Amino acid sequence: MKVQSTSPIVVVANRLPFCLGTNPETGQLVRKQCAGGLVTAVAPVVVETQGLWVGWSGLHLEDNNVAIPEADPNDQTPTAGLKSNQVLPVNVPKKLFDDYYNGCCNATFWPLFHSMPDRATFQADKWDAYRQMNAEFARLTVEAVKRLSETHPGEVPLVWLHDYHMMLAANTIREKCDELNLPIKMAFFLHIPFPSWDIVRLFPWDDELLQGILGCDSIGFHIEDYCLNFIDCCQRRLGCRVDRQQMLVEHNSRTVSINPLPISIPYERFVQLAEKAPQVVKNNLHEQLLLAVDRLDYTKGLVHRIKAFETLLQKHPEQIEHVTFLQVAVPSRTDVKEYQELKEELDQIIGRINGRFSTPNWSPIRYIYGCVSQDQLAAFYRDASVAVVTPLRDGMNLVAKEFVACQTGEPGVLILSPFAGAGTSMHEALHVNPYETNEFADTIYRALTMPKDERELRMKLLRRREREYDVNFWLRSFLKTVDCLNDDNKSMAPGRLLPMREEDFSEFLGLYVTESSRLALLMDYDGTLAPIAPHPDLAQMPTETRRVLERLAHMPDVNIAIISGRSLENVKSMVGIEGITYAGNHGFEILHPDGTMFMHPIPHEYEVQLEALKQRLEEICIDGAWVESKGTGITFHYREVTGDRVADITARAQQMFKEIGITIHQSHCAYEARPPVTWNKGRASIYILRTLFGLDWCDRVSTIFAGDDKTDEDAMKALQGMAVTFRVTRSQNLRTAAMHRLPSTDAVLTMLKWIERRLGSRVPICNGQRSRTASVSSNGNRSPPRSPSTPHIRSRANSNSEPNKQMMTINDKIYHQYIAKRASPPRSSSTSPPHSPTRSTM
Numbered sequence: 001m002k003v004q005s006t007s008p009i010v011v012v013a014n015r016l017p018f019c020l021g022t023n024p025e026t027g028q029l030v031r032k033q034c035a036g037g038l039v040t041a042v043a044p045v046v047v048e049t050q051g052l053w054v055g056w057s058g059l060h061l062e063d064n065n066v067a068i069p070e071a072d073p074n075d076q077t078p079t080a081g082l083k084s085n086q087v088l089p090v091n092v093p094k095k096l097f098d099d100y101y102n103g104c105c106n107a108t109f110w111p112l113f114h115s116m117p118d119r120a121t122f123q124a125d126k127w128d129a130y131r132q133m134n135a136e137f138a139r140l141t142v143e144a145v146k147r148l149s150e151t152h153p154g155e156v157p158l159v160w161l162h163d164y165h166m167m168l169a170a171n172t173i174r175e176k177c178d179e180l181n182l183p184i185k186m187a188f189f190l191h192i193p194f195p196s197w198d199i200v201r202l203f204p205w206d207d208e209l210l211q212g213i214l215g216c217d218s219i220g221f222h223i224e225d226y227c228l229n230f231i232d233c234c235q236r237r238l239g240c241r242v243d244r245q246q247m248l249v250e251h252n253s254r255t256v257s258i259n260p261l262p263i264s265i266p267y268e269r270f271v272q273l274a275e276k277a278p279q280v281v282k283n284n285l286h287e288q289l290l291l292a293v294d295r296l297d298y299t300k301g302l303v304h305r306i307k308a309f310e311t312l313l314q315k316h317p318e319q320i321e322h323v324t325f326l327q328v329a330v331p332s333r334t335d336v337k338e339y340q341e342l343k344e345e346l347d348q349i350i351g352r353i354n355g356r357f358s359t360p361n362w363s364p365i366r367y368i369y370g371c372v373s374q375d376q377l378a379a380f381y382r383d384a385s386v387a388v389v390t391p392l393r394d395g396m397n398l399v400a401k402e403f404v405a406c407q408t409g410e411p412g413v414l415i416l417s418p419f420a421g422a423g424t425s426m427h428e429a430l431h432v433n434p435y436e437t438n439e440f441a442d443t444i445y446r447a448l449t450m451p452k453d454e455r456e457l458r459m460k461l462l463r464r465r466e467r468e469y470d471v472n473f474w475l476r477s478f479l480k481t482v483d484c485l486n487d488d489n490k491s492m493a494p495g496r497l498l499p500m501r502e503e504d505f506s507e508f509l510g511l512y513v514t515e516s517s518r519l520a521l522l523m524d525y526d527g528t529l530a531p532i533a534p535h536p537d538l539a540q541m542p543t544e545t546r547r548v549l550e551r552l553a554h555m556p557d558v559n560i561a562i563i564s565g566r567s568l569e570n571v572k573s574m575v576g577i578e579g580i581t582y583a584g585n586h587g588f589e590i591l592h593p594d595g596t597m598f599m600h601p602i603p604h605e606y607e608v609q610l611e612a613l614k615q616r617l618e619e620i621c622i623d624g625a626w627v628e629s630k631g632t633g634i635t636f637h638y639r640e641v642t643g644d645r646v647a648d649i650t651a652r653a654q655q656m657f658k659e660i661g662i663t664i665h666q667s668h669c670a671y672e673a674r675p676p677v678t679w680n681k682g683r684a685s686i687y688i689l690r691t692l693f694g695l696d697w698c699d700r701v702s703t704i705f706a707g708d709d710k711t712d713e714d715a716m717k718a719l720q721g722m723a724v725t726f727r728v729t730r731s732q733n734l735r736t737a738a739m740h741r742l743p744s745t746d747a748v749l750t751m752l753k754w755i756e757r758r759l760g761s762r763v764p765i766c767n768g769q770r771s772r773t774a775s776v777s778s779n780g781n782r783s784p785p786r787s788p789s790t791p792h793i794r795s796r797a798n799s800n801s802e803p804n805k806q807m808m809t810i811n812d813k814i815y816h817q818y819i820a821k822r823a824s825p826p827r828s829s830s831t832s833p834p835h836s837p838t839r840s841t842m
């Protein structure tokens, strides 16, 4: 039964479903068959839905407009029905393609994803070529979507990205289609394993990669293990919220579904091929054929297998002349050194074994280095007594499935590696670890001598499963995940993660913040506590957030600091809560609740420049742009400038910053001028914590930091390993040092509520008055059990707003001396916090 999709499909894969070659007689371009699971499985549905295929033709054409030839009229392959106008070939300069394909796909992702990291190379320029190539694939995909929107008006095309070559295309496709108002669905399927976090993290740009894949709505891997590995990486590397049960990942306010979709083969087609295929010629009637079919790839374990065969002949000389090993190996990636070396190694070892065991009438190993026709392949599969499918690592392995489908005659035996995806479902095969040569040889012997009834039973069960779960089953299962299956009577609503609940924070903070913890809560204001608004004056903190913060500020052993890019006065008046620390201008000015003030010194020269910049920028305070003065800095806001004026106004502003010699710091639709000193929210955070709790603050407090923009990253980095950090991000793909991502200011409120509930039993501090050093004790324990709570209250010199005159203006050096002199209880050997925050990053 044909599988039908309700949406026209755009398949995007590195290769087109056929290769282009030149007819040596006519010199014309012709299509050549390009065998493989992907093509056989996917091509028919593209033909059926009149979809399109984006990919590389296998040739570097000089002329970009060269016509793709139609299929030969006698072509029987699954791609025969694919017209040339359904194909969008990628054609780029050879060097770029080479860097992407060999330099990155084959040299980095192939070995890494097959858990062979010592073979992998990590080169920034190759990764850049990968980025560029994915952008090119994305460009052509958008062209394809545009075409489909004309030929299939009203239908939502399904873009289906394939394999490790296409891990960065999704977000570009999505952005462009959004811009053009072209609705699409987007899915990704990986044809190779997805390794564990331990391996993925070796890739220096792993966060970019994961976020690239997460650009799709539905992500498919062969087996559940790979899905769980991916989910784990999203949680640990990106700090995403995940649901392992439903296999969902939340990223950029979208829920992405992760699906185990074991690929398979067109079972009936192989049965038919096997029924018609010619007999394989054997040396004698009793000779048993041991078969292996692979691309010549180091992941396939060819050498290990041949060594096991050698051991078999050594241990069982009676098998000499009675068993022949047929290795069919397709040349693959022949430009890559490792593949060339493997070929040499294989040639040598086969030569040595044949030299050692051959007799006048028999050679132990028959070796075909090339592609064989489907008929010939089916004949080998059918007539083999044993198939040895023993990769060191393999996403699925279709050869194992093709072999059982073709076993239409005398039943043979399948030997299978547990390290192939197929190993997780083909239970009746004989499983063997390819690295264990002796046992491997024994398993081959067991297969060669297995009684017929056992062979029959095992093969029957294997065949039954593959018949049922064939490639159509795979395709149907996939289409269901994107709600595109035509004959699906019950449409499957995509799974969703519930909005963030307080319980989620038990997972993030449950072990770190306990009822008796001393807590330091460091928060950014705009975009963290208050939603971003068109004008800073409108960015109000929701009433509920204010109330929870107020109550927290009144709790003993809870210290709150708001660290903002606003001026100190401004953030203080926006928040307006007593008893907390305010830090303005990214921490250049800090005011503690007892009135103690810190100001980082500013070079005089910068102050002069700042004044000049301010005057210049006023010239372009037009069309909604305006300048905010913050004392130690100024911010040029262009959020309200209308679309067509933005480019001109921002270009002029950039020029003014440049001419005056002040570096631009990009903020939310704004350019900021900040003092040219090494002080930032990170340094300020540490300063606040040291001032409040002493040098060993880390041992005595549980620290939480939340922020939403680049400036907050300084604090996330500075606090890495010493605090639990959150980055609020709604829709951006970004690199963050934070441990967790939160989708909105609402989630921040939920966190505050969780904290309040957690610390709920504490008795509030009278009048909310708090001393800057109220919480400092010297017992060297991060969370001392202080019950009942007896807060230490030191009244402020001037309680209501005027800062205390203990103003400190210090430079970095003095600051360090000052810090060093402060009383600091020695670290006891057991000061390591019991549940120090961890986030496995870079």
Ligand code: ADP
Binding pocket: 035, 036, 037, 293, 294, 295, 328, 329, 330, 370, 371, 372, 373, 377, 396, 397, 398, 399, 400, 402
């Ligand atoms: P991989 O995708 O790593 O190449 P698979 O086992 O999943 O491994 O798929 C290999 C595909 O290539 C199978 O469909 C198999 O029939 C085909 N194939 C492998 N070797 C040959 C060969 N020598 N000639 C023709 N087809 C081959």
Ligand code: G6P
Binding pocket: 014, 015, 163, 164, 191, 192, 332, 333
């Ligand atoms: C594996 C990959 C495919 C790839 C194939 C052949 O099956 O999953 O994406 O096309 O190997 O490799 P090649 O590099 O020749 O395309």
